[in-house]
Structures are given as structure tokens and as C-alpha cells.
Amino acid sequence: MEKKEFKTKKSAKTLQTAREAGYFGKKMLTSALEAQKEGRPIGWSMVTWWEGDLIAKAMGMELVYPENYGAFCAAVRRAEPYLEIADAEGYPNTLCGYARNCIGYTKTLADNNLEVPADAPGGGLAKPVLLISSGAACDARYKWFQALGRYLNGVPVWTLEMPQTGLKEFYLPGNKEKNLAFILEELKEFVGFLEKLLGNKMDYDRLEEMLAQTLKTLRLAYEVDVLRKTVPSPMVSQDFWSVMIPHLYLPEDPEAYEFYQKVYDEVKTKVDNHIGAIPNERYRMMFSELPPWHSIGFFDDIAEKFGIAMVIESWNYHAIKPMPAEELEGVTDPLEVIARLSYHKFTEDNDTARRYDASPGFFNARYLQWAEDYRADGFLAHPLMSCRPATYTLLHTKNSLEEKLKVPGVVIDGDIIDLRVFNPDEAFSKMEAFVETMDHYRELRRKAEMAW
Amino acid sequence: MFFAGLDIGSTITKVVIKNEKKICATVIKPTGAEHRRLAHKVMEDALSKAGVPFEDVDYIIATGYGRINVPFADRQVTEITCHMRGVNWLFPAVKTIIDIGGQDSKGIKVENGKLVNFIMNDKCAAGTGRFLEIIAGVLGVKLEEIGELSLKSTRPSDISNMCTVFAEQEALLRLSEGTPVEDILAGIHKANASRIHSMVKKIKIEPEVAITGGGAKNRGLCKALEEKVGFPVVVPPEPLITGALGAALIAGEQIAKIDKEELQERQKKRRLEAVTFFDDESTKAR
Numbered sequence: 251m252e253k254k255e256f257k258t259k260k261s262a263k264t265l266q267t268a269r270e271a272g273y274f275g276k277k278m279l280t281s282a283l284e285a286q287k288e289g290r291p292i293g294w295s296m297v298t299w300w301e302g303d304l305i306a307k308a309m310g311m312e313l314v315y316p317e318n319y320g321a322f323c324a325a326v327r328r329a330e331p332y333l334e335i336a337d338a339e340g341y342p343n344t345l346c347g348y349a350r351n352c353i354g355y356t357k358t359l360a361d362n363n364l365e366v367p368a369d370a371p372g373g374g375l376a377k378p379v380l381l382i383s384s385g386a387a388c389d390a391r392y393k394w395f396q397a398l399g400r401y402l403n404g405v406p407v408w409t410l411e412m413p414q415t416g417l418k419e420f421y422l423p424g425n426k427e428k429n430l431a432f433i434l435e436e437l438k439e440f441v442g443f444l445e446k447l448l449g450n451k452m453d454y455d456r457l458e459e460m461l462a463q464t465l466k467t468l469r470l471a472y473e474v475d476v477l478r479k480t481v482p483s484p485m486v487s488q489d490f491w492s493v494m495i496p497h498l499y500l501p502e503d504p505e506a507y508e509f510y511q512k513v514y515d516e517v518k519t520k521v522d523n524h525i526g527a528i529p530n531e532r533y534r535m536m537f538s539e540l541p542p543w544h545s546i547g548f549f550d551d552i553a554e555k556f557g558i559a560m561v562i563e564s565w566n567y568h569a570i571k572p573m574p575a576e577e578l579e580g581v582t583d584p585l586e587v588i589a590r591l592s593y594h595k596f597t598e599d600n601d602t603a604r605r606y607d608a609s610p611g612f613f614n615a616r617y618l619q620w621a622e623d624y625r626a627d628g629f630l631a632h633p634l635m636s637c638r639p640a641t642y643t644l645l646h647t648k649n650s651l652e653e654k655l656k657v658p659g660v661v662i663d664g665d666i667i668d669l670r671v672f673n674p675d676e677a678f679s680k681m682e683a684f685v686e687t688m689d690h691y692r693e694l695r696r697k698a699e700m701a702w
Numbered sequence: 703m704f705f706a707g708l709d710i711g712s713t714i715t716k717v718v719i720k721n722e723k724k725i726c727a728t729v730i731k732p733t734g735a736e737h738r739r740l741a742h743k744v745m746e747d748a749l750s751k752a753g754v755p756f757e758d759v760d761y762i763i764a765t766g767y768g769r770i771n772v773p774f775a776d777r778q779v780t781e782i783t784c785h786m787r788g789v790n791w792l793f794p795a796v797k798t799i800i801d802i803g804g805q806d807s808k809g810i811k812v813e814n815g816k817l818v819n820f821i822m823n824d825k826c827a828a829g830t831g832r833f834l835e836i837i838a839g840v841l842g843v844k845l846e847e848i849g850e851l852s853l854k855s856t857r858p859s860d861i862s863n864m865c866t867v868f869a870e871q872e873a874l875l876r877l878s879e880g881t882p883v884e885d886i887l888a889g890i891h892k893a894n895a896s897r898i899h900s901m902v903k904k905i906k907i908e909p910e911v912a913i914t915g916g917g918a919k920n921r922g923l924c925k926a927l928e929e930k931v932g933f934p935v936v937v938p939p940e941p942l943i944t945g946a947l948g949a950a951l952i953a954g955e956q957i958a959k960i961d962k963e964e965l966q967e968r969q970k971k972r973r974l975e976a977v978t979f980f981d982d983e984s985t986k987a988r
């Protein structure tokens with residue numbers, strides 16, 4: 251009998267474009283290292299869902315993203331030493347994996363007189379002059395960059411807030427306007443702060459250009475998502491987690507747009523020719539929320555063994571649905587466009603949430619909608635000990651899917667960075683059993699005359 | 703026709719040999735690193751108990767933690783499925799199975815013999831046999847006696863910690879305060895039952911409920927769980943073999959799907975040899 255080998259490193263990826271997407275990760279890192287040589291300012295930014303990064307870039311700052319760097323370090327199996335450094339620094343292992351990886355890396359940077367260590371994965375993160383953090387999503391994000399500032403000789407930290415009102419409150423008269431006004435106000439303050447820090451004025455023409463490009467790229471990325479509704483699925487999560495890099499981190503870069511045209515063409519060709527990403531698609535699953543970056547090959551294993559295609563995943567990484575035209579009608583201030591764009595990310599599913607009587611819209615109702623749109627057979631919940639926001643809704647979503655749509659879920663514990671808490675054998679075993687559960691629910695949906 | 707199920711768990715290996723009508727033999731043996739490797743010996747015992755030569759067994763399914771690379775198994779099936787099938791055969795009305803193993807515990811939902819939902823605790827000793835083993839050691843009581851002893855308690859002590867390490871400290875503290883051992887054990891069983899219950903509750907507990915695994919042999923734990931669940935639970939006559947039984951049942955179904963020639967071909971290839979998953983050096987008895 252054959253010995254089962256788990257692919258513990260990189261995933262094979264099914265799209266050629268997905269194999270090429272690593273270029274953008276490298277581009278960000280090398281551009282920052284070049285900027286450092288040229289004496290241009292570098293910022294480290296969290297994913298702010300376009301709230302802060304476009305502004306900083308328009309001001310001439312080169313940005314790198316520690317969250318992306320964490321995923322990269324985990325994927326190339328270089329995160330462990332950084333996690334151990336963070337452990338030794340006294341940070342608990344329940345703290346965000348991205349934060350611990352980043353703190354570990356920053357400690358090595360600080361210990362090396364703020365020169366990037368020669369052996370840093372991917373060339374390393376160049377020393378920043380600013381840390382842009384975001385209050386959107388979680389509490390760790392407030393404190394993590396504050397902690398970093400201490401290793402970096404007091405580099406300033408700027409935190410951008412994202413009002414996240416509950417579903418009911420969202421529909422209160424005036425709520426949206428007040429939230430938008432709040433965001434706009436803080437963006438203006440951010441611009442003022444950057445002008446002082448960098449000693450130059452905001453180039454609003456440049457910002458507008460970047461914004462226009464961003465909207466184009468996001469629309470194209472969304473259109474790729476729409477193509478993915480096809481059966482068999484032309485693209486799977488293993489592909490998405492690579493191709494997402496340019497739209498999430500570099501949407502203003504024309505190269506990202508060109509790249510998405512290639513992605514779109516490749517996916518469309520597959521759709522037109524009924525070619526599935528995996529040759530034996532038998533089950534269509536959704537994945538929530540943050541993936542085990544160190545073990546993406548696991549998804550290749552379950553595709554090969556059970557015919558499981560992960561057809562849609564990770565709400566937080568997806569491009570927004572295009573904003574309704576009236577949303578931007580008469581809006582001329584690029585800062586207001588940014589405010590609306592970011593706010594849309596967190597509220598675009600509120601109508602869906604009302605329709606399904608489910609909350610919150612993001613993380614929860616979105617998966618109900620996706621289950622129908624993508625004809626899902628199952629839901630893979632990946633709770634992370636180290637990330638509350640990407641975990642607290644999972645069981646709730648699993649139950650909602652089972653009750654409302656007869657789509658079952660399976661829970662596989664793990665971590666984004668820390669491979670010590672992911673047990674691939676156990677996870678594989680669970681998937682093997684879960685296949686039967688999906689068969690059972692498929693029968694229930696058939697009896698209930700549901701659409702899939 | 704004969705078919706066999708082999709369940710190599712973390713602490714115990716079980717074999718069930720069946721024919722179309724009845725269970726011909728069951729064998730239960732402890733699993734250590736060495737024993738796990740030598741699962742073929744347990745199979746040999748079972749075969750001789752059943753009076754069936756190895757060559758006459760038509761299909762063998764391995765399940766459990768050590769199911770990988772059993773050279774004499776035709777197929778591996780997860781323990782979740784096998785437990786479900788075994789219990790469903792014994793108690794067709796059971797809808798919720800609580801399996802308490804040596805290293806993990808599971809909740810399994812079943813409907814008309816189909817696996818509807820499941821949940822597992824495989825990360826933490828709390829809520830598993832390991833938890834009770836540690837506490838038994840701390841209190842100096844034999845593991846197989848702690849259940850009965852706990853039933854003698856009139857005032858179960860409060861054990862507030864679910865974490866094995868802290869619960870161990872708490873048990874020691876109660877001991878130093880002069881609390882009778884049976885009261886501490888009753889408290890420990892309550893805490894363990896509470897932990898298991900809150901996990902299984904996530905998949906909605908519906909009657910009938912069956913308890914299986916090593917934990918089901920502990921009457922104190924079953925009683926504490928029954929109290930938590932709120933209605934009576936059933937326990938199979940031999941709660942350790944449900945996984946192997948389920949494996950044997952699935953093996954029986956597999957035979958029907960395979961033609962005779964292929965079956966003979968498979969039988970020829972099978973070797974009743976040591977499990978090769980564990981490397982020889984690290985698992986040799988010293």
C-alpha cells in the first residue's frame with residue numbers, strides 16, 4: 251500500500267497566471283529596497299482596504315505590507331525563526347501570526363542596526379519612515395504597529411479607523427453619511443500629517459489617476475470572481491490566493507491591471523471550453539477565512555483524492571462588487587471616493603444580510619450568497635487561535651449554511667503562519683469523512699428541490 | 703465470506719472479524735509504539751480466535767489513528783465513518799454519538815446510517831481519556847477504578863478548570879484540603895463531561911445518544927455526561943469495538959462491489975506483516 255505523502259510546501263496552482271503572480275510580491279519588496287538605496291521614503295502598511303495606502307503612495311511613498319510578508323515567509327517555510335524570536339520577546343502565541351512574524355523580523359532588523367539582514371526571506375522589508383495601521387478588523391492591529399515602533403527607534407504610527415456599525419444601525423437614517431464624513435475627515439488629517447512628515451504637498455492629480463486605475467483593476471478582479479461561478483470551476487482557491495496579491499496591494503499599478511486581463515482571459519478560456527481547474531471536480535467547497543499559508547498544498551491533496559474544488563474563499567481578500575453608479579455621482583474629491591470605496595468593502599453585503607436575516611454581512615451573509623451563486627456543497631471553516639475576527643463568525647456561518655441552505659460545514663483548526671498548530675493528517679481525515687456529509691446534504695437539497 | 707475491520711487507536715488496537723451473519727471474533731489489545739507497529743499480531747490473534755485462515759478473509763479495512771500503511775488492509779476509512787457505521791448497526795435509533803478516546807473526543811451525528819455532521823477535539827487533552835489518566839495518576843488511583851469510585855461521592859467538589867494542567871493542580875489542592883478522593887473524582891468527571899458536552903453541543907445533541915470509546919467504560923463519566931445531556935444514553939456492550947465493527951461492516955459492503963477475480967488478486971497481494979508507517983528503529987521495544 252502506498253505511503254501517503256502530504257504536499258507541505260507550495261501548491262501546484264492550476265492557472266499559469268497564478269504561477270506568475272509571485273512577481274508582484276517580489277516587486278513590492280524590491281521596489282522598497284531600491285527606494286531605500288535612492289533615499290525615498292518607505293512605509294509599512296497593513297491591509298487598509300485602500301483607505302490609507304493609495305494616499306501614501308500618491309505622496310511618493312513606497313509601501314510594503316507586513317501581512318503579505320508574513321504569508322510569504324510562511325509559504326516558503328521561513329516564518330518559524332521569527333515566531334520563535336517573538337515568543338522569546340514575550341509575545342503570546344495567541345497573538346496574530348502576522349504580527350508575531352513581523353515582530354520577529356523587526357527584531358532582527360533592529361539587531362542589525364536597521365540594515366536589512368542579508369538572509370531575510372525575499373530580500374526583507376526595508377526600514378520604514380512610517381507605519382500605517384488600520385483599526386478595521388481587529389484589536390491586534392492597533393497594538394502591533396505601536397509595538398513595532400519601539401523596535402524602530404520610534405518610527406511614527408498612524409492608525410486609520412473604519413466605522414463598523416451593526417446591521418440595524420447601518421440602516422438608521424443618516425448613519426452612512428455620518429460614517430463617510432468621519433472617514434473623510436480622518437483622511438484629510440492623514441494627508442496633513444503626511445505632508446508634514448515628508449515635507450511635500452499631496453499631488454491630487456496623481457491620486458486621482460491612481461484611484462481611477464484602482465477602480466478599473468478592482469472591477470476586473472470582480473469579473474474574474476463572477477466567472478468562477480461556472481461549473482466546473484475554472485479556478486480554485488490555490489490560484490486565488492496568489493492572484494489576489496496585485497489587486498489587494500497594488501491595484502493602482504497599471505501592471506496589475508494588465509495582469510488581471512491575462513487572468514481574466516485564461517479563466518474565460520477555461521469557462522468557454524468547460525475546463526475545470528481540477529480534472530475530477532465532484533464537490534464544490536467554500537473556504538473561510540484566512541488560509542494556512544504554510545500548507546496550501548493540502549488543498550491540492552484533497553482535490554486529487556476527493557475531487558474537492560475550493561471554488562470561493564476568504565471574503566476579506568476579494569475585490570469589492572462595483573459600487574452603484576449613483577454612489578459616485580457628483581463626487582469630485584478623490585478622498586471622498588476613497589472613503590466610499592473602503593466603506594463599501596465593509597457594507598456591500600448588508601442588503602444580503604437583511605435578505606437572509608443573517609449578520610454580519612461580511613464574513614457571514616456573504617457566504618450564504620456565495621453558497622447559492624457558486625453552488626457550494628460544503629464550507630471549510632478554518633478557525634485560528636491567533637485571529638479572533640477571522641474566527642468568531644465561523645461556527646455561526648457554518649450553522650446558518652446548514653440551516654438555511656442545507657450546505658454542511660467542516661471545522662479544521664490551524665493558523666495562518668504557525669504550522670505547529672496545523673495537523674495535515676487529521677485535517678485530511680476530517681475531509682475524508684466530510685465527503686460523506688456532503689453527499690448526505692446534496693440528497694437533502696435534491697429532496698427540497700433546491701437549485702443545486 | 704469473511705471480512706475484517708482493524709482499528710488502530712492511540713492507546714488500543716481492536717479487530718473485528720465478521721461474516722454475513724455474525725461477528726466471529728473481536729480482539730482488543732493495548733497500543734504502544736511497538737504494538738501499533740505490530741498490529742498484524744492482533745490480527746493473527748483475532749483470526750485464530752475466529753478459526754479463520756488469513757487467506758480466507760475477503761476484505762480488510764483499517765481505521766483509526768494508525769490506519770496508514772497497514773500492509774494487509776485493502777482500504778483505509780476514517781474512524782469517524784467507521785464509528786458511525788458500527789454504532790448505527792448496533793443501535794439504529796441513535797442520532798448522536800459521543801466517542802471518548804485516549805487522545806481525542808468526537809461528536810458524530812447520524813441519520814439513517816448517513817454521516818450528517820461531526821466535531822472533534824484533537825488539540826487538547828481536556829475532554830479525553832488522557833485527562834482522566836493524568837488525574838488518576840495524581841490521585842494515585844487506578845484508571846479503571848476512578849469511575850466507580852466517583853459514583854460513591856456525596857459532595858462532588860468544584861473543579862473549575864478545564865485545562866489539564868490547572869485541573870491537576872486543583873485536584874492536588876483539594877487533596878491537601880482533605881477533600882475525599884471520590885468527591886474530587888466526581889468533580890473531575892463533571893468537569894470532563896462538561897467539556898465534552900460543550901463541544902458536542904455545537905452539532906446539536908439529539909436523542910438517542912450513544913457513548914463509545916474507552917471513556918464509555920467509565921461509569922462515572924457516563925453518568926456525568928448523562929446528567930449534562932439531560933436524557934439517558936446508551937452504551938454498547940463493548941464500547942471499544944464500534945470503530946473496528948464499522949470497518950468490518952464497510953468491508954462487507956465493499957466485497958459486493960468487487961468481482962471475484964479482483965478479490966482473489968487482492969488476497970494474493972496481501973501480507974500479514976508489521977505496519978510500515980513507523981520506522982523500525984524508533985519503535986523497537988527496548
Ligand code: SF4
Pocket residue numbers: 346347348349387388389390391540636637638639640
Ligand atoms: S484580523 Fe486577524 S490576521 Fe488580521 S491583523 Fe487581526 S489578528 Fe491578525
